[in-house]
Amino acid sequence: MNRKLETIRNIGVIAHIDAGKTTVTERMLYYSGTSHRVGAVDKGTTETDFDEEERERGITIYSACVTFHWRNHVVNLIDTPGHVDFTAEVERCLRVLDGGVVVFSAREGVEAQSETVWRQANRYKVPRIAFINKMDREGANFEGTLDEIRNRLKANPVAIQIPIGAGPPHLAEAFRGIIDLVEMKQLTFDNEVSPPAIKLSDIAEDQLQRAQEWREKMLEPLYDLSEELMELSLAEEPIPADLIRSVLRQATLSHQIQPVLCGSALDGIGVQPVLDGVTYYLPSPQDVPPVEGTNPTKKDAKETRSPDPDEPFCGLVFKILPAKHGDMTWVRVYSGMLKQNSRLLNPGQEIKENCAQLWHIQASRKDQVESVGAGDIVGVIGLRHSVTGDTLCDTKAPILLESIEFPETVISMAIEPESSAEKDKLADTLEMMKRQDPTFRATESKDTGQTVISGMGELHLEVIRHKLLRDFKLDVKVHKPRVSYRETVGGSAKVTGECHRVVGGQQLFAKLTIQLEHVDNPAQPVVVMTKCPPDKVPFSLIEAAMEELQQRGAGGGVIGGFPLGDIKITILDAEIAEVGSNDTAFAIAAGDAFEKAMRAAKPVLLxxxxxxxxxxxxxxxxxxxxxxxxxxxxxxxxxxxxxxxxxxxxxxxxxxxxxxxxxxxxxxxxxxxxxxxxxxxxxxxxxxxxxxx
Structure with a gap:
């Protein structure tokens, strides 16, 4: 099933927790005819929060993809979590989406996670529109929220709607509708009829002056972008709505403005105009610049792929849903065509994969298709080795796209099976969960033999624990969470490590002088280099020492064995004897030097x-x-x-x-x-x- 590029919208709904993202999504599905009832978060009946843990907690934990039609457009929509513990779900979705709908609560305004998702959208250059939700709540403040978007997010919001009233029905000035500043019409919503109806009428006399003032505020930033708009304004002639939408679209796609709409998703007010805004102002795949990558077969020469079905296939894996009978891998198709039973290249891992089945995903439901084209999002069954962030491409036209980076874990806890029979099952389950969640780590402690799981916060680990106990029926014992510390050094130390040992009846000798110091280098935690004169010691011995220093650095520090960071080790000098100076001797001397230097350079716990x-x-x-x-x-x-x-x-x-x-x-x-x-x-x-x- 191939869809016209210009009619596709790949969008995400993003926001702080409790701003109303899932309720907005549910209303979109209902008004588009995809679902026949409006799901409620409080009742656990939503389409996109289909996991049992999500329904119990009333929050989104896993991003869910739904496809629906609106006014001759195909919308691939991803509902993302708002809780910071699951920020990786937002990160990977924004990496592959073309546009975003950012939801704000009119009462709470810009909150902590609002800032985080806005920064993420900035990083991936995602054009977006904003929806100020919950205008029916006590304390709702449209202008205050608009100012916060401008000041706290350093954004350029432009209101294309204003609310009529604010607050719950018992107030005299209760929220009861919106004014469309583009059409200069008043909109009221009747959700008692089926399908729900929107009534357009002339703006009430008591609202007209306010609407005209806000319309001028909307047009001011657009005059610089369109001479035609400016000329019509100077001539005091009517400005057609289509021209305003065209300029708004141009400004949104170029990240110069963010159109702002308002309403109350819970009451079904203002959601249809948001859907219209998605089609009017957010990009189709052909509005997005060609994706850039490198050609791994040509010394990483630059490559690009346009969203064209005639180009070689190229896609990015951005989510995996593990299953016993074959993982469902979500892929964003950037170029070319992807067909069932095709053979694909994973250039990052240098392996080939088999694409057995293709599915369009409807939250917990899915429809099988034979092929998909550029610009689409699809679920693939049959991939065995690809993980989140991997590129898939045509075997004859390799390209490697930039992967997806995720934050480091900050919290850990030990977990162990109650019986040895459960041990293998636990290991397999944890491997499956690591494929699903790139911010989840599971390692076995060499000292205690315990399995340590790590995540982004207490809630993250709690959800994982519940999943192990309830979904996988594992009988496990869980210990208290613990902090993921790091180690570095606060100073610098120059030391000499030595080896005077008899190993296997042979006297070994080596001396190695190193400098260990603190450097700010988050990209590479431990840097090892040499300045040892090349004519003094065979380079093979220096290599053995460098390898040992790298392994010691990866093994952790001297305070609690925690991972090291921001450390540079330089080999300055070395000594050998006529006999007994070999790789083993230099590895031992390097280990001795590392221990001495770490303690002398003022170790610091982070x-x-x-x-x-x-x-x-x-x-x-x-x-x-x-x-x-x-x-x-x-x-x-x-x-x-x-x-x-x-x-x-x-x-x-x-x-x-x-x-x-x-x-x-x-x-x-x-x-x-x-x-x-x-x-x-x-x-x-x-x-x-x-x-x-």
Whole structure:
């Protein structure tokens, strides 16, 4: 089934948790005729939150893809999580999407995760429209939210709609409709009839002057982009709606503005215009620049692929749903045609894969197709080795696209099977879960034999634990979560490592002088190099020493054996004897030098610092500030809005375990919070002392 490129929209719905993303998605599916009832998050009846854990918690955990039609367009829509623990789901979706709908709550405005997803969309250059939701809530503030989008996100929002009223029905000025500034019409919504109806009428007299003022605000940034628009305005002639939409589209695709709409998804107000906005203002695959990559067979020469079905096939794996009878791999097709039973190249892994079946995905349902073309998103069954971020391409025209980078894990816990019979089953299950979730890690501790699982936060690990117990029926024992520390050095040290040993009856000798120092190099945690004079020692011996230093660096530091980072080791000099100086001797000398240097260069324990945002009634502000100080935290900023206090703070993850319970007791259950990894910073000496080996 091939779809016309200009009619395809690959979009994501992204936002902070509880802004209403899934409710917006459910309304879109209902109004497009894809579903026959409106799913409710609170009742666990939504299309896209089909996992049992999602329905129990009332939050989105896994991104879900749905395809539907709207006004002769095909929309591939991905509903993404809002909780920061599952930010990888947003990351990988934005990597392959062409446009985004960013949802904001009119009451809470721009929240912590709103900033994160906006930054992610900026990084991947995703054009977007904004939807200010929950206009029916008490304290809803359209203009305040618009200002926050402009100031906090450094964006250029342009309102193309304004609300009529704000707040719940019992208020005199309750939210009751919207004004379309492009058509200059008033829209009211009747959801009691089937299909739901939108009534267009002339703008009420008491709203007309306000609408004209907002329309001028909308047009001002567009005059510089269109001479025709400017000339019509100067001549005081009517400006056609189609011309305004055309200029708005041009400005949106070039990232100069972000059109802003408003409504209440729960009440079914304003969602159809958002769908219209998707077709009017967000890009089709042919509006997106050709994807860039390298040709691995030509010394990584630059390659591009246009969204053209006649070009060689090229696609990117961005999500895997493991299953016993064959994983479902989600692929964004960038160029060419992909057919069932075709043979594909994975250039990153230098392997060939078999594409057995193709499926268009409808959340938990799917429809099999024989082929898909450029610009589409498809589920593939039959791939055995490809993982998230891998490129798939035509075997005769190799191209390697940029992969997807994910943040490092910050929290770990040990997990062990209750019986040896469960051990193999646990190992297989963890491997399957690692394929599904690129931010999930599972390793076996060499010291204890325990399996350690790592993730992005307490909720992330809790969801994984529940999955193991409930979905896979594994009888496992879980230990308390622990922080993922790092190690580095605070200074520099020049030392000499030696080897004077008898091994296998042979006297071994080697001396190696190294310099170990701190460098800021996040791309490569441990850098090993040599400045040893080449005529002094055979290079094969130096290579053996460098390999040992690299292995020691990968093995961890001297405080608690935690992963090392930002360290540079330079071999300065070496000595050999006439006999007994071989690879083994130099490896032993390198190991001795590494241990001495690490201890002499002032080892430092690094702990993850979290960015914490708290929203609480103003009368609890002092309690929260005091509590954060007790947790070794610092207050970055406080502000008040609509009778609530907003606190931005930075605090060590080690002090934030179980914070949601403490927060509830501090505020009688009236506060909310979100946190995300911010940076690694030096931990106090008393914390380091608890790990010293």
């Amino acid at each position: 702990e993850p610092i979290m960015k914490l945002q708290i929203v609480t009634p103003e009368d609890h502000l002092g309690d929260f500030v005091g509590d954060i100080m007790k947790r070794r935290g610092e207050i970055a900023k406080t502000e008040t809005r609509n009778g609530e206090a907003l606190i931005d703070a930075h605090a060590p993850l080690a002090e934030l375990f179980g914070y949601s319970s403490a927060m509830r007791s501090l505020s009688q259950g009236r506060a909310s919070s979100s946190m995300e990894p911010l940076k690694y910073a030096a931990a106090p000496q008393e914390v380091a002392n608890t790990f010293l080996m």
